[in-house]
Amino acid sequence: MSCSYTYPSGYIVTSTFWFTKNDAEGNPVSLSDDADYKARVTYHKDNKNDCTLRITDLRESDSATYKFRFITDQTGGRFTGNPGVTLSVTDLQVKVTPYSVVSAWKTLTCTTCVLTDNPTYIWYKNGQIVTDNTSPYSVYPDAADSYSCAVKSNEDLHTPAVCVQDQSCNRVTYIDKSICALKGSSVDISCTYSSYHPIKTTFWFRSDKSVPEDLTRDPEYAGRALESLHSTLRITDLRESDSAEYKFRFNTQISGWGYSFPGTILSVTDLQVKVTPAAEGQKTLTCSTTCTLTDNPTYIWYRNGQRLDESTSLQYSVNNSYSDSYSCAVKSHEDIQAPAVCVVGESCMNVTYTHQSICALKGSTVDISCFYTHPSWHNVTEVSWFNKWESGVTKDLSLNPEYADRVEYHRQTEKDSTLRITDLRESDSTEYKFKFTTDEARWGSSFPGTTLTVTDLQVKVTPATEAGKRTLTCITTCTLTDNPTYIWYQNGHKVKEDTSSLDSDSFSDADSYSCAVKGRDDLLSPAVCQKCWSVTYTHQSICALKGSTVNISCSYTYPSNHEIKTAFWLTKWSGKEAEDLSSVPGYEGHIEYLGDKESDCTLRITDLRLSDSAGYRFRFITSGEKFHGSPVPLTVTDLQVKITTSLFSSWVTLTCSTTCTLTDNPTYIWYKNGHKVKEDTSSQYSDYLRDPDSYSCAVKGHGYLHSPAVCVRGQNCWSVTYPHQGVCALKGSTVDISSTYDIGDDTITSSHWFSSKQSSSWKDELVPENLTTDPGYAGRVEYVGEKERGRSTLRITDLREEDSAEYKFIFNTQTSGWGYSFPGTTLTVTGNTALTTFR
Structure with missing residues (x-):
């Protein structure tokens, strides 16, 4: 709404605003203070001449008379521009009327109040734009056809599609015209649809693609886009690049729903805390987004990493403080918080995580990192990582028996910390947080950290198309971090390396396929096949004790028209000649093949030595082909007792340490001076410190493979x-x-x-x-x-x-x-x- 204003010389304008109503005392209420208009109105307050008002995302409830008011520094120097501007907000409707009594033609009218500026109209037939740009618009009716109209430059504000004959025409109606969602969250984009003819295919696509393409097949959405029943598209782990217009399309044997019909516009935003001056000694914090979040969310505020309960609104007033930092989040999305900001200066209490979420492969190693700051006059007294807390009490992850020998803390500077977890397990999937304490304050435990999801790889096979092609997808339960390169194997041989997790081709039923991620070729998926060549291992890797016996269990398949001639295991292979392990010097009487010539290929190795650590693979030869599986890494370890003492305590923590994580979650046995003192699934044991005491550990079922006894202090103890x-x-x-x-x-x-x-x-x-x-x-x-x-x-x-x-x-x-x-x-x-x- 454009306007200008003037006032006598010698006056100074102190306040300008627009309003539509007065308060209980008769004073005009500024639109910028009205909850119904917040974040939707902007107007010039340059106190010169321009007083243009802009209202976005218009609603029918915005229909009202708007007036501009300015106040000067002189007594009585207040002025309101009457009679103001009357705004009528309307939606569009398609009205269908007969062309004449004797004609089958219909007249379509895009009805509204009389729109300002003589607009140009756009018509859609079955979702496809037509050339006619007038209203009314004449059409010859067909039972399958639907029509919708819009105003040029506001195509997203189109009418619902209407049938011109009967009620079973082609129609698509979107539940939301626009959605604003948080980066990292999930969103559902829904529509309803009907078709006059039987439907063959349905899919969702982005309007900015030159050719409509099924979104679930787009590599950028791999593992994140899922089309559920009732025509709902769900996109998980939203990225800012997902901001786009999304449309639904169906095809019949005769035609399909057009792809030019407006869909749902998705805007993806992150959260930012904006700090603005308020009253003396105070600041106003605003939890800011680039679009207005859908569903009027409840906000959560954090001070120094600790959740505050007193505020749930978009804005929060605080006192000036050099030490304090603040962050905000949205309820039900607490893991997606704004970066913490200082109220004053740049050296407040703060922790910033490198990643809000990480997806990593089972068996791999992950680094979870953060940076932290504090006022220069504070001294750090304690730092730790944790993933469990009750009533504000946390437990240092390095002391958690579940992570024994798998957790390390690293740092490059005085203001960063990295948690490294090796040999990842699916049970490691949880949220990890960093905590530090100074001599004057501490970082709270309720501030969101980094969520780790551990996944394995699986090959998903989609049914063959009319052209006989199948699509193989290397799927995970989460989207792997750092955009990995995928490796594809056919019958155990590497055949392709690509950044896409999809592979489409005319695959043979007799072949097996598996996938891996470059850099972790040892963590490949189980092979899949129809009637094929495959070797499947029970464990992708094995860790076993020196001196023990291990079974490397596996099964294998092959086409029914083949007969097994030879089956054996090997560790070294040049790619030409594979050497049977039973004929390798040093393995005589040391290995035993427990399998058969049908499906079982289990290998037993007795009296394990450290030198037996290697990659073991099974190979079989049939009457017409040769096939081998990928190697299974076997790591042989002995037991060692590691001692952790404290300068301020007479207690000692002992860890039964191995060079790898033992398979099958063993039970540990502890000996003190030759006496059995504990049997537990934990690899750690704590006791009171005494000079003559020695300790040793073993694994249940392998008691004779105990560690050497070690002294808790010095080298002079019982053993x-x-x-x-x-x-x-x-x-x-x-x-x-x-x-x-x-x-x-x-x-x-x-x-x-x-x-x-x-x-x-x-x-x-x-x-x-x-x-x-x-x-x-x-x-x-x-x-x-x-x-x-x-x-x-x-x-x-x-x-x-x-x-x-x-x-x-x-x-x-x-x-x-x-x-x-x-x-x-x-x-x-x-x-x-x-x-x-x-x-």
Whole structure:
């Protein structure tokens, strides 16, 4: 609404505004203060001459008389421009009337109040624009046809499509003309439709594409666009680049709904906090967006990372403070918050996360980073990452047993922190937050952090088209971060590398297909096929203990017209000649093929060594073809006890550490001075610190594969170490079973060997008896090397098969003794004519 104003010279204009109503006291209410007009009105307040008013997103309730008012510095110097401007807001309707009594033609009229500026009209027939630009508009009716009209330059404000004959014509009606949604959120764009003829296909598309293309097939929307029932398009993880006009189209055997008919305009915005001066010593904060959010949201405010309960409006008034930062979010979308801003200066309490959300592959490594600031006169006393909190109490992630040996903290400067999580599991999917405390303040725990979603890869196969082509999609449960490059495999061979997660071709039913992401080729999807060649492993990677036995389970398929000739495993392959692992030196008697020549291809490896760490792959040869699966990485690890102490505590935290994450979530066993003290799924154990104590850990089911005992302080503590976990000896021969021990600063009072196999003959089953007093070993047992401090050897002669048992060494001191539950050396006596072996 254009206007200009003048006033006498010598006056100074102090206030200008538009209004439509007065308050209870009869004073005009400025539109900018009216809740119905907020964020929709702008007008010039340059106090010169221009007083033009602009109102956006007009509503029928805006119909009113608008008046401009200005106030000067002189008494009585107030003026209102009467009679004002009367605004009538109308929508468009298509009115259908017969052309004449004797004619089948119809007259269509785009009815409104008399629009200003003699507009040009646009007509749509079945969603497609027609050339006629007048109103009224004459048409010859067809039962299938619908018509709609709009005014040029306001095409989005079109009328609903109407049938000119019957009510079953072609129609599409959008639920919303426009939607404003938050970046990172999800949106549903819906319409209703009907068709006179049977429908063959339906899809959604962007109007800015030169050719209408099904949005669910667009690589930019891969994994984010889903067309549900009832013609609703859902787009997840919204990006600013998703801002566009979206249209629905259907096709019949005869025609289809046109693609020029206006659809729903989506605007994607982020949140920003704008700071403006208010009363003295105060600021007004506004949670700002580039469009007006749909559905009148409730706002949430944060101060220094802590949620405030007293304000739920778009604006919030605060006192000036150099320390405080503020951020805002929208209720039900608390994870999508505005960056925190300082009220005064630039060094307030603040944490900024590099990513609001991250999608990463199961088994991979992820870095979650942030930057933080604080006033220069504050000193940081504590920093940590966490993902669990109750009533404001958080737990440092590095002390969480579920993340033992998988979490590291890194930093490059004094104002950044990176949380690194390795060997990702699906259970790691959650929100991660950073916390820091200074000597004067702390960053709150309710401020949104970074949400991590862990996904695996799957190949989705769409039905064949008329041209015989299928589409393979490398799908994930979330959109992978950093726009990865995808690798496609056909029958285990790499065939394609592309930034698209889609692959369309005439695929053979006899072939298998899998996908991976470049840089993590080892984390590929299971192979899919119809009647094809495939190898499927139960585990994509395996972590197992040194000395244990592992089964690498797998199954395989092949076309029914083939017959298996050879099947074997391998670790090294030049691409030409594959070498059967059973013929490789060092694997004799060490591996066993448990599979068959039908579908099972399980490999067993016994007495694992660190050198067995490698990629293992299965290969089979048929009467006509050869096929191999991708390698399964096997990592062999031993156990080590890591000690974490505190300068201010007498407690110590012990971690049973491995170089990889053991498969199948094991239960851990803890030993203190040879006594079993704990059995738990946690790999950590806490205890009171004492100088003579030593600790060792093992995994349930593999107790003999325990870690070396370690001292909690220094190198002088109780311990017993066996050179061999197992000994195999011939019946009738002699064997030496040795141990080394340390008693710290104590004095040894007694020591002996025993076997728990003989516990039934002990006077007290909890007090092991000396093997030399056992009648079953009379004259056959002696201790050698006893004069050498710190070493003891048990010698058994004339070995019998019933001597097969576990043998342990214990000692007693003036204060206590070495526990009898600590694993020893297992002796196996055999009648076979083989040499004595140790392991």
